Amino acid sequence: MEIVILDDSEKVAERAADILEDYVRRGATLGLATGSTPLHTYQALIRRHREEGLSFADCHTFLLDEYIGLSAQHEQSYRETIRREFTRHIDIPDTKVHGPDGSAEDLQAAAEMYEQQMAAAGGIDIQTLGVGRNGHIGFNEPGSSLVSRTRVKTLHPHTVQDNARFFGSPQDVPIHALTQGLGTITEAGHLMLLATGETKAEAVAAMVEGPLAAVCPASVLQCHPRATIICDEAAAAHLKYRDYYRAALATKPSWQHH
Ligand code: GLP
Secondary structure (H helix, E strand, O other), X not given: OEEEEEOOHHHHHHHHHHHHHHHHHOOOEEEEOOOXXXXXXXXXXXXXXXXXXXXXXXXXXXXXXXXXXXXXOOOOOHHHHHXXXXXXXXXXXXXXXXXXXXXXOOHHHHHHHHHHHHHHOOOOOEEEEOXXXXXXXXXXXXXXXXXXXXXXXXXXXXXXXXXXXXXXXXXXXXXEEEEOOHXXXXXXXXXXXXXXXXXXXXXXXHHHHOOOEOOEHHXXXXXXXXXXXXXXXXXXXXXXXXXXXXXXXXXXXXXXXO
């Protein structure tokens, strides 16, 4: 894993945007995450689109997950959120912004169809990820199989509580979601996980330095050949080897990629 520790969330966003920009220039298939953490990264990419002509016209995008029971047009559906916060500000048509259909009557069929759509697009080249306080990625809560595929998951009460800020009240937050599984996510060519703020410090330490375990779904990144974890000082605060990660990155020889 490449652990990149930067001063603050703005630097995290710029570094993440730099990495994504390389993929965008190649017309890659981008895996997108919702949540507040990647918003600054998306804003940096929107700015590069407007000011530097960065074009997303050849890209496809796939969302990690979707609430069950909200229509795609609901303002808090992840499909609408990513449209509002990112894709409607760049040159990518809605037809190239894909997400699992959380309003489908047959959710199992919708999950299978989503897997097929990703495969038909040639898979995800780079998957952007955030992390929940309890170590979840997508909506793969603790206990998720490390080889799981897209399916329905029940949200942990802490996740519902954390996401209540986007809804009128905690009662309005759906308690189920359709999410790419950990096996699905780890098929992406490159995983880029962003974490900022002290509330993520425990999850980051468990993910990077804890055992590979379903109880910390993000620990599955330990098994990926190309995982980049970009965090600010606050989120890195519980990492035992943080000085080593910093030094290793600062002295990385040009011939060494990962
Ligand atoms: C949600 C999303 C995750 C996201 C997590 C953290 O549960 N399903 O994809 O990573 O929240 O969100 P935030 O970045 O707002 O802390």
